Amino acid sequence: MGIEAHLGHFFTTKLGYLVNWARKNSLWPMPFGTACCGIEFSAVLSNRYDLARFGAEAMRFTPRQSDLMFVSGRVPNKLVPVLLKTYEMMPEPKWVLSQGACACSGGIFDTYSVCQGVDHFLPVDVYVPGCPPRPEDLIKALMMIQDLIKTERLDKERDREAKFRNG
Amino acid sequence: MATEQKIAEDTGHRIENMWLNFGPQHPSAHGTLHLVIEVDGERIVSSIPHIGYLHCGFEKLGEHRSYNQFTAIADRMNYLSPMCNDIGWSMACEKLFDVEITERCALIRMIVMELSRIADHMFATGMQAVDIGAFTWFLYGWRHREEIYDILERCCGQRLTTSYSRIGGLMRDMDDTAVAMAMDTARRLPKTLDDMDGLLKRNRIWVDRTSDVGSFSAEQALNWGYTGPCLRAAGVPYDVRKDDPYLLYDQVDFDIPIGEHGDVFDRWNVRMEEMRQSARIVEQCCQMLKPGPINTPDNRFHLPPRERLYDNIESMIMHFKQVMFGHGTRPPKGEIYCRTEAPNGELGFYIVSDGTDNPYRIHVRSPSLIQFSAIPEQINGGMISDLVAIMGSLNIIAGELDR
Amino acid sequence: MDDVSRGVNYYKLSTAARERREGDIAIQKRALELLQEKFGEAILTAQTMRDDITVTIGPDAIKDMLVFLRDCEELKYNFLSSLTGIDYLRYDIPQEWGEIRFGVVYNLLSLDNHANFAVRVVVPEGQPVPSIYDLWRTADWQEREAYDLLGIEFAGHPDLRQLFLYDDFEGEHPQRKDYPLKGKGERDRSWLKIQKAARGES
Numbered sequence: 001m002g003i004e005a006h007l008g009h010f011f012t013t014k015l016g017y018l019v020n021w022a023r024k025n026s027l028w029p030m031p032f033g034t035a036c037c038g039i040e041f042s043a044v045l046s047n048r049y050d051l052a053r054f055g056a057e058a059m060r061f062t063p064r065q066s067d068l069m070f071v072s073g074r075v076p077n078k079l080v081p082v083l084l085k086t087y088e089m090m091p092e093p094k095w096v097l098s099q100g101a102c103a104c105s106g107g108i109f110d111t112y113s114v115c116q117g118v119d120h121f122l123p124v125d126v127y128v129p130g131c132p133p134r135p136e137d138l139i140k141a142l143m144m145i146q147d148l149i150k151t152e153r154l155d156k157e158r159d160r161e162a163k164f165r166n167g
Numbered sequence: 168m169a170t171e172q173k174i175a176e177d178t179g180h181r182i183e184n185m186w187l188n189f190g191p192q193h194p195s196a197h198g199t200l201h202l203v204i205e206v207d208g209e210r211i212v213s214s215i216p217h218i219g220y221l222h223c224g225f226e227k228l229g230e231h232r233s234y235n236q237f238t239a240i241a242d243r244m245n246y247l248s249p250m251c252n253d254i255g256w257s258m259a260c261e262k263l264f265d266v267e268i269t270e271r272c273a274l275i276r277m278i279v280m281e282l283s284r285i286a287d288h289m290f291a292t293g294m295q296a297v298d299i300g301a302f303t304w305f306l307y308g309w310r311h312r313e314e315i316y317d318i319l320e321r322c323c324g325q326r327l328t329t330s331y332s333r334i335g336g337l338m339r340d341m342d343d344t345a346v347a348m349a350m351d352t353a354r355r356l357p358k359t360l361d362d363m364d365g366l367l368k369r370n371r372i373w374v375d376r377t378s379d380v381g382s383f384s385a386e387q388a389l390n391w392g393y394t395g396p397c398l399r400a401a402g403v404p405y406d407v408r409k410d411d412p413y414l415l416y417d418q419v420d421f422d423i424p425i426g427e428h429g430d431v432f433d434r435w436n437v438r439m440e441e442m443r444q445s446a447r448i449v450e451q452c453c454q455m456l457k458p459g460p461i462n463t464p465d466n467r468f469h470l471p472p473r474e475r476l477y478d479n480i481e482s483m484i485m486h487f488k489q490v491m492f493g494h495g496t497r498p499p500k501g502e503i504y505c506r507t508e509a510p511n512g513e514l515g516f517y518i519v520s521d522g523t524d525n526p527y528r529i530h531v532r533s534p535s536l537i538q539f540s541a542i543p544e545q546i547n548g549g550m551i552s553d554l555v556a557i558m559g560s561l562n563i564i565a566g567e568l569d570r
Numbered sequence: 571m572d573d574v575s576r577g578v579n580y581y582k583l584s585t586a587a588r589e590r591r592e593g594d595i596a597i598q599k600r601a602l603e604l605l606q607e608k609f610g611e612a613i614l615t616a617q618t619m620r621d622d623i624t625v626t627i628g629p630d631a632i633k634d635m636l637v638f639l640r641d642c643e644e645l646k647y648n649f650l651s652s653l654t655g656i657d658y659l660r661y662d663i664p665q666e667w668g669e670i671r672f673g674v675v676y677n678l679l680s681l682d683n684h685a686n687f688a689v690r691v692v693v694p695e696g697q698p699v700p701s702i703y704d705l706w707r708t709a710d711w712q713e714r715e716a717y718d719l720l721g722i723e724f725a726g727h728p729d730l731r732q733l734f735l736y737d738d739f740e741g742e743h744p745q746r747k748d749y750p751l752k753g754k755g756e757r758d759r760s761w762l763k764i765q766k767a768a769r770g771e772s
Contacts, residue, residue: 032192034199034221035566036246036328039290043316043326046309061193076569077757078736079199079220082191108240111224112744112753113735132327219734226719227745262620389649389681392708403681410684411594417587500662501619504677504688506651517654517677521661532652532677540711569734 016154023067023093024146025055030066032086035073037100040132049135054142063089068145071122072132074102075115087122093152095145098124099138101131184212189554191220197294197558198565202542209550214543218536221569229529233495234260235468237529239330244531244567248287249319249329250279251509257332258413259505259516263498266335266468271459273414275341276332278349278452279322280414281445285356286315287510287562288396288438288445295435295559296367299376304366311359314352321345334496336462336469346453353449360442368436377432381545381557384429391541395512395534396437397561401429407508419451431560441510467496495524511535511562535561535568590684591621597685598623601645609635614666614692624675624688626667629699632691636705639678639687647678647687650706655716658692659747671695672722676702698723701730719745 029051033041044051045059060066063086075083087096098118101107104127106116118124125148128141171182189202199220205212225244229237241256242249254276261268268276289312293305316326322341323331331338367373383393388401398405406423408416424440426433462469470489471482488494500522506515512534519528538561546554602616602623612631617624627635639647656673663670670692678687691699701724702709713724714733721743724730740756741749 036243038198039246039327042290043309043313046313047306048309048313074221074223076220076222077739078222079191082199082220086192108243109223109228111228111751112741112749112757113739114223115757134326219732219736222734224744224751227751231751265620390707392650392706405681410681411590412587499619501617502624502675502688503620503622504652504686513651515652515677517652517675519656519661527661528654528656530652530654530656536711536715537708540708 016152019154020149020152024149027054027056027068027095027142027145028058028060028066029056030063030069030086030090031059031061031072032069032083033072034075034079035100035102037072037103037132040135041070041072041099041138044135044138049139051139051142054139054146056142063087064091066090067094068142069094069096069122070099070138071096071103071118071124072099074100074107074109075118076113077115078113080115080121083118084121095125095148096122097126097128097141097145098122099128099130099133099141101129104129107131191217197563198568200539200558200563200565200568202554204546204551204554206551209552211546211549211551211554214546216539216542218539218565219569221565223570225570226529226531229526231525233492233524234264234498234526235333235489235495237526238332239328241531242328242330244533244570245287245509245511245514245535245564246327246566247290247564248283248510249325249327250276250283250331251287251507251514253330254280254332255505255507255509255514256516257334258507259503259518260334260498262505263501263503263518263520264334264468264496265499266463266465268335268463269460270415271340271456272336272461272463274452274456275337275461277414277416277419278341278346278449279319279331281448281452282315282318282349282352284445284510285442285449286312288442291510291559291562292435292438294562295431295556298555298559299373301367301373304363307359307363307366311352311356314348318345318348318352321348333462334468335465340461346456349449350453353446353453356446357443360439364439374432376552376556377435377560378430379428380431380549380553381560382428382430383541383545387541387544388429391544392537393512393541394537395508395510396434396441397429397512397538399423400426400433400437402427407506407513411506413507415452415455416448419448419455421445421448431556434560493524497522497524506532509534511564511567512538531567531570533567533570535563535565539563539568593683594685595621597645597680597683598687601639601647601685601687604642604645605635605638608638614668615664622686622688624690626664626673626690626692629691629693629697632689633700633702633705635689636676636678636702639689640705645680645685645687646682647680647685649679649681650702650708651677651679651686653677653709653712653716655720655722655745657720657745657747663692667692669694672720674699674716674722693722695721696723698725700725701727703727719743721746 031041098104103118106114126141126144128137184205184207187204191199191201201217202214204214238253238256241252244252289308293308296304320326322345323329323338383401385401385403388398404425421444424437426437466485471485475482476486498520502519504517506513515532517530518526521527545557609631612627614626654675671694673690673692675690713727716722717730718733741754
């Protein structure tokens with residue numbers, strides 16, 4: 001569970017600052033791109049809106065080597081087990097960014113087969129509205145995640161699954 | 168095989184083939200496809216495709232929306248070439264309602280459809296290259312894609328999922344700067360394509376990975392219902408723009424590239440050449456553009472201009488009649504089928520209308536579904552690396568596949 | 571329901587394109603004549619909309635009719651563009667069709683003659699439609715789609731199973747007219763099931 005587990009109760013602000021700095025500047029994305037938002041995500045990674053500037057360069061499409069999951073696009077119910085499995089395969093610490101109206105809340109697809117928001121299943125850190133959101137919005141969202149990481153503490157484990165445990 | 172038998176005798180173990188999951192989350196960014204393949208070493212013995220991971224109920228959703236509202240939904244099907252879907256839908260509705268469009272509208276539609284075709288082919292060939300390992304190629308072409316996005320943004324404010332066309336017209340006119348940008352992009356595209364050709368066309372690795380891989384003869388392609396670049400690569404010269412011309416395609420000069428073997432290399436070449444032809448069409452259309460109205464004079468379909476809306480009562484009534492639920496424009500009762508040449512193939516809309524303002528049934532003939540259904544035929548007996556090359560060449564778009 | 575309109579942009583097309591469309595319309599009329607000669611009693615209705623003809627028949631004659639359309643030298647409808655399943659529950663159907671619920675429309679195309687045609691099969695609920703898998707392999711998945719979403723059975727299809735929906739989907743045939751758009755709660759129940767499974771409850 002990251003470096004925290006080995007620290008016990010020993011807490012240093014400088015070490016925490018260093019670890020957070022390293023984490024936020026090398027967020028490797030896990031693009032769970034399904035639909036149109038996935039194409040805007042490709043645009044963010046390309047020449048004009050280069051996301052590699054923020055350290056998010058290594059696009060390994062494997063969850064084992066990534067820390068930030070971009071859920072881009074609509075998620076039908078059939079895909080939810082796949083999404084959950086992919087999320088569980090990511091090692092800690094991990095963050096989730098829900099991109100687009102469909103991932104945030106179902107979007108225009110209020111139908112029998114679409115999940116009305118991935119936050120029913122995943123603890124989402126940043127929601128990016130839009131259909132699809134512009135690449136600048138994605139960059140802003142990444143910067144918001146970086147701000148979130150800056151405020152994390154080494155000694156306390158982030159309890160993001162509390163909402164789901166308590167039903 | 169002799170070795171397997173010997174091992175079975177010696178150890179008492181049986182050797183079985185392995186079943187692998189290829190997808191639904193996999194690195195080739197083709198969307199959510201799932202192929203269960205039985206492999207014997209590196210060779211694929213059999214395969215079972217599973218789809219439906221992006222099934223959102225487009226067709227049923229369309230039954231609860233009006234004809235103009237469905238434009239926004241239709242856009243989300245083939246998200247690589249945004250304009251082709253909504254213009255295809257508008258044309259199907261215009262056939263149903265029997266509405267004539269103006270010449271300027273037809274030319275602008277052709278310009279944006281061909282620009283979308285260039286964008287789609289650029290992404291499709293780019294993804295094909297990335298799957299086989301050539302990342303530079305993809306980034307090289309992305310520059311033109313961004314320029315096309317700029318033009319579309321100037322037209323309607325959106326880069327992707329544009330919802331630009333309406334029944335009988337367009338949302339907004341294309342201003343002179345956008346036309347100049349389109350002309351500029353079309354002029355500079357052949358030089359970029361030459362550079363990109365130089366990267367891959369005579370590259371030993373590329374040719375070896377793609378020639379004679381996934382060959383599909385013309386008879387097979389027709390039997391399986393292939394259309395678009397995959398059919399043309401197999402040697403059949405069928406293009407809806409030439410066969411059953413719509414808009415003003417019969418008045419511009421362009422050629423249809425035809426392949427010979429129907430393999431991955433031919434499909435790639437056909438797409439590259441089609442981009443050049445699209446650039447020709449865009450140039451000619453930009454030169455043919457003349458000032459004029461973009462909406463049909465028939466008031467039933469397009470919203471009145473804002474200045475008139477608050478001034479006189481007829482405009483306000485026409486506005487409400489189109490926007491209010493239950494008061495929309497009603498077509499005659501009947502069914503039509505309208506086909507257009509989307510970058511992927513023949514995109515057809517079959518609309519059943521019962522005379523009310525919502526369609527009774529919409530069926531989308533999606534080229535991706537038809538092309539993906541033939542995947543087992545193409546990959547069985549080949550290797551896993553060939554599977555990747557073939558998937559890239561078919562340009563399967565999950566939004567259109569599953570609807 | 572005959573109408574005399576000529577379709578979109580007819581008057582703006584060039585002469586060659588207009589002639590091609592005229593040729594298409596002529597071949598469709600000829601196809602209708604030939605079909606009426608050969609299958610006279612089997613044809614329930616023949617409708618024209620925007621100059622495109624749709625012939626409606628029962629399920630018995632469909633395969634013969636499609637084979638005839640494909641093999642006839644004058645017509646050569648050798649390409650199946652699209653196969654659509656329709657639920658006619660809330661539609662005002664013509665009397666000649668009888669008491670039917672479902673329809674399957676085959677949109678054909680002749681590549682050599684540049685002509686379209688449409689054939690519709692109408693069946694009551696529960697009666698299967700002969701599968702045309704052996705005529706055109708493209709019908710494979712399109713028939714599976716009609717089966718999955720609407721429940722139309724295709725007799726003779728080698729592998730008629732679900733295409734888009736998943737095994738746990740509790741509802742049945744969601745594209746039918748009596749099925750609500752938002753589903754009957756199966757999307758909520760499936761979320762709850764997955765959450766419970768994640769927590770380790772049954």
